[in-house]
Amino acid sequence: MSKVFLLGANKEIDRAKQVVEVNQIIQMEGYNNDKYVVCDILKRDWGIAYKLICLRTKEFYIADIIRPLKEKFGIGYYYDQDNPTFLDGIEVAMLLQEAQQKKKTEQDEAEQEKNRVEQVREIGRKRFAEIFPEDAQAVIVARLRQNESDSYTDYYSYSTQRTVIIGFSKHKRDIFSEMRKHASNFEETAYLAEPNEDYEHREKYSMGDGYYLGESKYHGWIIEKEPVYKRENTIEEFAYTAGNEDNIHINKNGGTTPPSKPTGGKANCTLVEYSTKAVAVFGETKSIKDELKAMGGRFNARLTFNGQKLAGWIFPKSQEQRLAYYFGLD
Numbered sequence: 001m002s003k004v005f006l007l008g009a010n011k012e013i014d015r016a017k018q019v020v021e022v023n024q025i026i027q028m029e030g031y032n033n034d035k036y037v038v039c040d041i042l043k044r045d046w047g048i049a050y051k052l053i054c055l056r057t058k059e060f061y062i063a064d065i066i067r068p069l070k071e072k073f074g075i076g077y078y079y080d081q082d083n084p085t086f087l088d089g090i091e092v093a094m095l096l097q098e099a100q101q102k103k104k105t106e107q108d109e110a111e112q113e114k115n116r117v118e119q120v121r122e123i124g125r126k127r128f129a130e131i132f133p134e135d136a137q138a139v140i141v142a143r144l145r146q147n148e149s150d151s152y153t154d155y156y157s158y159s160t161q162r163t164v165i166i167g168f169s170k171h172k173r174d175i176f177s178e179m180r181k182h183a184s185n186f187e188e189t190a191y192l193a194e195p196n197e198d199y200e201h202r203e204k205y206s207m208g209d210g211y212y213l214g215e216s217k218y219h220g221w222i223i224e225k226e227p228v229y230k231r232e233n234t235i236e237e238f239a240y241t242a243g244n245e246d247n248i249h250i251n252k253n254g255g256t257t258p259p260s261k262p263t264g265g266k267a268n269c270t271l272v273e274y275s276t277k278a279v280a281v282f283g284e285t286k287s288i289k290d291e292l293k294a295m296g297g298r299f300n301a302r303l304t305f306n307g308q309k310l311a312g313w314i315f316p317k318s319q320e321q322r323l324a325y326y327f328g329l330d
Contacts (some may be wrong), residue, residue: 002047004065006073013065015047020066023092025085026052030075036061037087039096052077053092058099117240124243128235131242131250133168138225139234140167140182142189142249147219158218163241164189165248172227173272174211175329176200177321179223183213186249189221195321202276271320271327272305279320280305281327282312295319295326 002016020026024038040051044064052061067073068081087095144162149155166189167182183192192199192213201217203209214222228234241247269283282305285292289299297313305312315323 006065011067011071011073013067015064018048019068020050020079020084021086023086023089024079025087026063026066026077026079027069028076029072029078032056036077037092037095039092039099053095053099055095058095058102060099060103120243121239122243124239124241125235127245127248128165128238128242131248132231132235133170135170136168136228137172138169138227139165139238140169140179140223140225142166142183142186142221142223144188144221145217145219149218156218163238163247165238165241165250166223167250169225171329172225173329174225175271175273175320175324176211176213177324178329179213179225180321182250183223185251189223192221192223197317202273266327269327271323271329273320274303274314277317279315279317279323280312281315281323282310285313289313291326295322 003012003014005012018041020038022038022041026036026038028034028036034057035055036052037055038050039053042049042051042062047064049062049064050066052063053059054061063077066077066079069078070081072078142164143160144164145158146161148157148159164186166185169178177195180193180195183189199213199215201209201212201214203217204211209217210224212222212224214220216222226234226237266288269281269285269288272280272282274280280303281292281297282303292313293299295315296319297315299311300314301311302309303312303314304310
């Protein structure tokens, strides 16, 4: 179908009707107000398209709608119907040669960059596989974020400038004390190793950023855990990061949690964040009840865990690090 209706301009456009000629100058209204020359006219199933060369950047563009300048409405390509201007054929031929050479150069550079990235990823795959513990359930990473927000337009966003691998974990639970421990592995995040509740962010909700440790999600360094579901997928995910050796900062034992496993009742217990001000311990706690009580815990037979009523021990948030160490998670 060649006809389209421009709602804002209240105008129907027939794209099967040719409106400009080869070598004719047209103008873009609304962005850089650049001028273009038509270097070719292309026949499509739905009508006509115009191949353009920008006179400023020497780049190719395709336009399927070019409107008369006297009917200007909004952003778009326009031509002067009353006083059309043209470039000499030789000038256009020279522009076309220059644009083709620029496009080829850009394609060559893109191919070189693609090859470079793949070489880095290949190095990273091997390097990461060597340090990736078989029993790791999560990768602990530090990410440097740059604020891309624009308060004038109520646009809030960030970009990640760098990712650094600072440790591994044998579980997928989000525990801030564990993140703080690994923060000290990297000089630029060492300040996050000090307990500071203002740096603990819990955004496990729709459109949230999950659990992360840092001053702000929009700028500076943050620390978070990336769960491992398939080992090969995780290796691929961090291949480019690991390709640069300076992006790996782990301690001598690989940043894993302590090698010794909890024994007795501790092995069958689960430490969870119960609320923003409390943590809880569930499981077979009978044999360690005196120790839990000594750490400030209070037994409650009707706590809620995973939607169920369960017996457990409740602790103030300040005891999280001590409990994590007790259960071999820190």
